[in-house]
Amino acid sequence: MTTQHNVTTSTEISDFLLNCFVRSPSWQLWLSLPLSLLFLLAMGANATLLVTIRMEASLHQPMYYLLSLLSMLDMVLCLTVIPKVLAIFWFDLRSISFSACFLQMYIMNSFLAMESCTFMVMAYDRYVAICHPLRYPSIINDQFVGKAAIFILARNVLLTMPIPILAAWLHYCRRNVIENCICANMSVSTLSCDDVTINRIYQFAGGWTLLGSDLILIFLSYTLILRAVLRLKAEGAVAKALSTCGSHFILILFFSTILLVFVLTHVAKKKVFPEVPALLNVLHHVIPAALNPIVYGVRTQEIKQGIQRLLRKAW
Template sequence: MVLSLNSTGTQVTEFLMICFPEMQATQHWLSIVLAPLLVLAIGANFVLLLAIRLEASLHEPMYYLLAILSFLDVILCLTVVPKVLLIFWFNMKHISFVGCFLQMFIMNTFLPMESSTFMVMAYDRYVAICHPLRYTSIITDQFVINAVIYIVFRNLLATLPTPVMAARLNYCASNVVENCICANISVARLSCDNIHLNKLYQFVSVWCLLGSDLVLILLSYCFILRAVVRLQSGGAATKALSTCGSHLILILFFYTLLLVFIFTNKLGKKVPAGVPILLNVLHHLIPPALNPIVYGVRTQEIKQGIIKLLKYQH
């Protein structure tokens, strides 16, 4: 434990992350799965971003939104997974006080940003299906800029208090975090102070941000399905649904994995301690690995852009 002296006694200056307390001898085997997924996630998102950047046909608002999603995925991946692998491979369990709360800030801010991006993408699909004649006048480059401003400031203002409140707590005892990452409650419970307000704020902010995004996404798809049902042509209905298929698959996976993590964490001692920890790590890794692949496979324009990019490199 690393402590410094101050007027109130001792103060923690760094934390020790032990990941899976019940699997210390075998947890390094998890890197066999995590390392390839990290390479896949970073590589696939990099290729997608490069294809959107270089292929003129992809310079449209829908693909700009997808580029924003890929950017957020890369940041979340690099914030969490490399440190986990360093713990597994080199036993580098120490993280500085500032580094821990910086990681907490990025995780708490960028995850809701990804949720908000899904919500904006759902609105994009709603306009494309329900108001196709007005699509180009509503979904413009300026719309994307406004959406980015909304996504950044809405989530930044709502989530910034979480790491700030946790950092201001008095850490005067243990510095051992029983987690692979600096999750808010995992760190805050090491404090000598009452953390009831920290728990309450995180609960309210998470459910307000992600909950409102999910409600708006579901509402958008209700309108989309109603419009599709009214289409008299079966071919037109199939085409309309196919344009939303990739987006809907990723939304369902993102929120399903997140809800499973939340409810598993709430069950406490009814599930093994390592399960919510592993789910938390995977939620920062699996969606980033899947997002560019699903869009690349199911979206013809992106597939063609990636093929052109690979041919150009050769």
């Protein structure tokens, strides 16, 4: 019996179809250009930042190692989502295999959680640098970065693994058209004939436990930083202290604002066009990735000088 797109058993499913703005072909055309430019910018800027930190001995410090980790996470997220979206826009390649869909789901969930956790560790780094400057070299060192990287990887790899596993165990018997540009957990799970209550609960509980705890700790770190900064009496000390964590705060603002807008739009999905949540889902994987290295390159003098030296060597 030939396998059809509308299948009768979960074992017969060979692919899903991503319904990415297919009802709005003009949107596909207009979105493809800025999306491809953002993708190239994200990949190029993050690669430049990684090479600069790798080549410049003066940047071999814990803060820049954490920034390198953030750049690598951004690049993986971009490569997981954007090429497939552009393939749909340009070549109508909407089909995605069963295994590829759940792999994409896992990478998106785990790497977004890793990025949030990295921001939290970077906030702690800034807290120690400003509130305990004399102890900074003994607390924030290469060993700390190694342990932090293991924690970021282990926590988020393990706690996000049940999301695609629970979704893959569901029985898909009627529909295989995903009303999204990516294999988001609930966009896929709601296609099944089974009860998805457990999937919803784990997605909600896991997401708010991981991202929520990170945001609380980030907020606490910056509250303590602000309190310490306001106590500084030396002339220019406040401005200097704030400038050391200004870039980091801007990046967190980008990350959390887009995530918050997406969550609010998803909650109010009956009141907005269905394309809006799908668009925000895609943009959340590329805009922070494009802006993160630019913000650090513009606001951090050491990185700016390192890039300039590399460019002079290249020419």
